[in-house]
Amino acid sequence: xxxxxxxxxxxxxxxxxxxxxxxxxxxxxxxxxxxxxxxxxxxxxxxxxxxxxxxxxxxxxxxxxxxxxxxxxxxxxxxxxxxxxxxxxxxxxxxxxxxxxxxxxxxxxxxxxxxxxxxxxxxxxxxxxxxxxxxxxxxxxxxxxxxxxxxxxxxxxxxxxxxxxxxxxxxxxxxxxxxxxxxxxxxxxxxxxxxxxxxxxxxxxxxxxxxxxxx
Numbered sequence: 001x002x003x004x005x006x007x008x009x010x011x012x013x014x015x016x017x018x019x020x021x022x023x024x025x026x027x028x029x030x031x032x033x034x035x036x037x038x039x040x041x042x043x044x045x046x047x048x049x050x051x052x053x054x055x056x057x058x059x060x061x062x063x064x065x066x067x068x069x070x071x072x073x074x075x076x077x078x079x080x081x082x083x084x085x086x087x088x089x090x091x092x093x094x095x096x097x098x099x100x101x102x103x104x105x106x107x108x109x110x111x112x113x114x115x116x117x118x119x120x121x122x123x124x125x126x127x128x129x130x131x132x133x134x135x136x137x138x139x140x141x142x143x144x145x146x147x148x149x150x151x152x153x154x155x156x157x158x159x160x161x162x163x164x165x166x167x168x169x170x171x172x173x174x175x176x177x178x179x180x181x182x183x184x185x186x187x188x189x190x191x192x193x194x195x196x197x198x199x200x201x202x203x204x205x206x207x208x209x210x211x212x213x214x215x
Contacts, residue, residue, distance in 0.1 A: 003151050004101040007066060009209065011055050014070075017204030018048035024200055031193035040193040043079030047086055050074050063102055067110065068094030082194050085118055085131060092117025104155050108146035111139045111159075126166070129173040131194030138163035138202050153209040160199070160206035167195035 021028070021044045028041035054073035055066060071091020077083045092114035098106055115135060124130040126137070141162035145155035170192040 003153075004103045005107070005152055005209070006101045007055070007063065010063065010066070011052075012208040013205040014048070014051050014055055015204075016208040017201040018045075018052055020200045020204045020207075021045050021048045021197065024196075028193050028197055028200075031190055031196060034190050034193075037080075039079075040082055040197065043077070043083050044086075044197045046077050046079060047074045047083045050077050051090065062100055063098040064094045064096055064110070066094075067091065067098075067114075081122075082131070082197070085122060085194075088117050088121050089114040089135070104146040104150065104152045107152060108139075108143045108155070111142055115139045124176070127173065129170045129175040129192045129195070131192070131198045133170050133173070133192065134163040134166040134195040134198035134202075137166040138198065153206075153211065156202070156206040156209050160202040163195075163199040163202040167191050167199040170195045 021041075025041035025045050028044060029038050030041075032038050032040035050073040051070050054070040057069075059066070059069075061069070068091050071087045071089070071094060074083055074087030074090060077087070093110040095113040095117065096106065096110035098110060102110070118132075118135065122130075122132070124132045126133050138159040142155045142159040145158045150158070168191060171189060173192075174188060175192070
C-alpha cells in the first residue's frame with residue numbers, strides 16, 4: 001500500500017505521545033524511584049514539550065530535517081540518559097532520506113536509523129531492563145509490517161503492541177545499567193521506566209494514526 005504521512009500527521013503523533021506522557025508522569029516517576037532518581041516522568045514530559053515545540057515551527061523543511069531539529073531540541077533538555085537517548089533516536093531518524101511526505105517503508109528506514117544512532121550511544125540491549133526492551137521490538141515490528149505491505153497505521157499498531165509487550169516483560173528482568181544495576185534482584189517485579197515511556201510513545205503514535213483520528 002502507498003499511504004503517506006506529512007508533518008501534519010507527525011505533529012499529531014507526538015501530540016498524542018506527549019498527552020500520554022503527561023497523563024502517566026506520576027507512574028513513570030514512581031517506576032524510576034525503584035532504581036533511579038525518581039524524575040523520569042518529569043524528564044519525559046519536558047522532552048515531549050521540546051519535541052512539540054520544535055515540530056510545531058513552520059519551516060517548510062523536509063521531514064528528515066524536522067526530525068533532526070526535534071531530536072536536537074530534546075538533547076538540549078537536561079534530563080540525563082533517558083532524554084539524551086530519546087533525543088538521539090529522534091535526531092537519528094533524520095539520517096534517513098525523507099521528503100515532505102514519507103511512506104511506510106521510508107518511515108521504517110527512519111526508525112531503523114534512529115535505533116542505530118541509539119545503539120552507538122549505549123551498550124544496553126534487549127534483556128538489560130532498559131528502554132531498549134521496548135524500542136528494539138517496536139522498530140523491528142514496524143519494519144516487518146512495512147515489508148509486508150501494511151499501511152502506516154497498521155504498522156504503527158504492531159509497533160505499539162511490540163513495545164508494550166517488551167516493556168511489560170521487563171518486570172521479569174534484573175537491571176544491568178544505571179543506578180538500578182546495584183539493586184540486583186530488588187528490581188524484579190516492576191517494569192522499567194524507560195521501556196514504559198517508549199511504549200507510551202508508540203501507543204501515542206498509533207492512536208494518532210487510527211482512522212477515526214483523521215480529518
